[in-house]
Amino acid sequence: MKKFIKYGSLWVMIVFYFNGIRAQELFVFSEPASNMPAKSLGIRASNWLMYNNRGNMLNYQFIPELMWGVNKNLMIHLDGFFTNQGGNFHAVGAGTYAKYRIYSADAVNRHFRMAVYGRLSLNNSVIFQQEIDLTRNNTGYALGLIATQLLHRQAISATIGFNQAYNNGSENKFPPGQAEQAMNFSLSTGRLIFPKEYISYKQTNLNLMLELSGQHLIGDNKNFIDLAPAVQFIFNSQTRLDVGYKFQLYSDMQRVAPNGFMIRMEHLLFNVF
Template structure:
């Protein structure tokens, strides 16, 4: 009886967490404790400066240290300068400090930080610590899950540095406030009968930024669809569309494809 109770609780928790694995943003929930996740993020985005498109790749490894702490290491590659080259790397950490759980709902809050270094030439005013700028980011995120619907929002502060031998332009603002709003819903299955059922989630995310020195800003909308296979493999397909921008940006509209596989109970 005790074994069946543990299995039931694990089953419910896995299916609940599946609703808040957003494509563009991180929820307040963490990677499962003791797990190692391998992810390959890819994007093909319109290049406003050189014309054509920019292809970017970001391999990542995530470690769920415990239920409240996770860390992630990333590296960045792109073909922006007439060749596919290594651009930099980053470290990300998240600490979940508040949680209220129920059988079919929960509310969670977490603090997170990111530090990145990059060797690419700085060509835009928008600050992107996750792939284009050296610097750091620190923020808070809150996530509410109610049955099949998840809502998540975050706010963070970014500080950009020089990119290797490339100095940060004097006419660009180095500091920014970032904000996101994400909504996701489980579309399939209607009723769970097995761990091996494929989950299909649809999402709509808004991602924005304001440079604090001059007030310039942008806002993107990102609709996406997500497939979770056998509770371990994940496929994300998203399209980003710029809604508004008063600053220069290299890459705006385009598609994202993310592939991820999680190995459970690796470090426990």
């Protein structure tokens, strides 16, 4: 409990630190309640380089993703999961994610938005950790709610979601006795460093992000909390480069590779459909 209070107060400090400066909500480790523009197509390539607890090996995961703004309220992602697990680089699964904006209150330079999301993932890798991760390790589904507040120059986004994991195909069963259900949460904030003043779409934007995320295993009553700072460049108001470092603050569950880097490129094509 003490640890929760410690991390809670850390978060409050972070929020106050970010108060009064222009913030951004194109988060690196979570999704905001806002959607991408209607009829646009996003192409995303995420590279996870995580230090393996079992040895000195670096776990590499590659997640290519297509994102489609169906209309102003609905967006759909399709992603593939690749890994170097076992020594050779190979595909382990695929997934789909949909986000629907359910509430929007806009004013100049501010908004409050809420969205619901769902994820369906198929994965055939070996399950050797208690953490449920539907983008890298587990077959299953997730359902959740996102709320994002952009207030003057500060953005805060919170996510809460339910995860259900299943067997990873017929060969890699879900370990018996291990919790198959989990609640995920995240709290994120971001800050624009450059430019100080917007003049042109060609200006490179530099954003700093800080995100807190965690999981509670239902039944096992085990938890982890991670903190992830990230730096984000936006080129030509169209292409994103994110570099983030995620590390474990607290955990009483077994995790294989909680610490490491994520490097992502994302390109947005407007008015494709």
